Amino acid sequence: MFLSGNYIEMKGYKIKIDSLLRSEFNILGEKSFIIGDSLRFKSIYTRDSSKSLGIQHPDYGYLERYSIETGNRVILKITSSTKDRIPIGMVLEAIQDSASNHNQEIKNLGLGRTLIIENLMENCKFNLSHFLIAPISHIMSDVGITYDFSTYITEIVDTKSKTPFSENTVLFVLGLLCKSGVKVYESKGKNIYDFQEIYDLSVI
Known part of the structure; x- marks a missing residue:
């Protein structure tokens, strides 16, 4: 939380969980978003590097296919013919990381292929900073080492x-x-506030 001195004095220097609603991270440019629906992330990895989308998992090999679903609908699918959509998936790393913590299922598909299913619960809250920082931990440096936030910013x-x-x-x-x-x-x-009431979606 980031609270004003006046608020802290008014509360007698005692901070409780409901003070979260008075947090003023917005002063620093922070924003908070709520994903109202449940989301399902499906990632298929293969040991065959020729089928790679350019993303590698340390345990399961190369990303071959990727999709995001809500309900029974596929809202994003990335395959070898749609690799240009990979940056979209990277922006959503914060949501996928949270989904992985909520519920993760790993299935061996045989022939060196693995399916990972991660499910996000409804009404999860994410800060803008989560979206900006999460992809960093999935980026490899030129020497093959995964970044942490401080080393990435330094570079x-x-x-x-x-x-x-x-x-x-x-x-x-x-x-x-x-x-x-x-x-x-x-x-x-x-x-x-509904996202589409604040931002112009006609340009998307």
């Missing part, structure tokens, strides 16, 4: 590189989810 400062995703990128991908029929909301203090 982009040293090389004067840009971060791969921005706030606008995150908003664009959340807009895609919204247009696909997923309930997306922005939380501002005690109030919750």
Whole structure:
């Protein structure tokens, strides 16, 4: 939480869980979003590098197919013919990481192929910073080492590189989810707003 001094004094210097609604991270540019629907992530990995989408799992090999579903609908599918959609999946790493913590199922499909299914529960809250930071832990450096946040930031400062995703990128991908029929909301203090009431989806 990020609370004003006046609020802390008013509460007699005692902070409780309901103070979360008075958090002012928005002053620092933070935003909070709620994914209203349950989501299912399906990733198929293979040991055959020739079928790789360019993403590697340390235990199961190369990503061959990837999809996101809600209910009985597929809202995103990435295969060898749609590899250009991979950045969309990367922006959603924060949601997939949370889904993995909620419920994960691993199935051996045989012939060196593995299916991982991860399920996100309804009404999960994510901060903008989650979306910006989560992909970093899935990026490999030039020497084959997975980044953590501090080493990644150090490298982009040293090389004067840009971060791969921005706030606008995150908003664009959340807009895609919204247009696909997923309930997306922005939380501002005690109030919750429908994503499409705040942002213009006609440009997506």
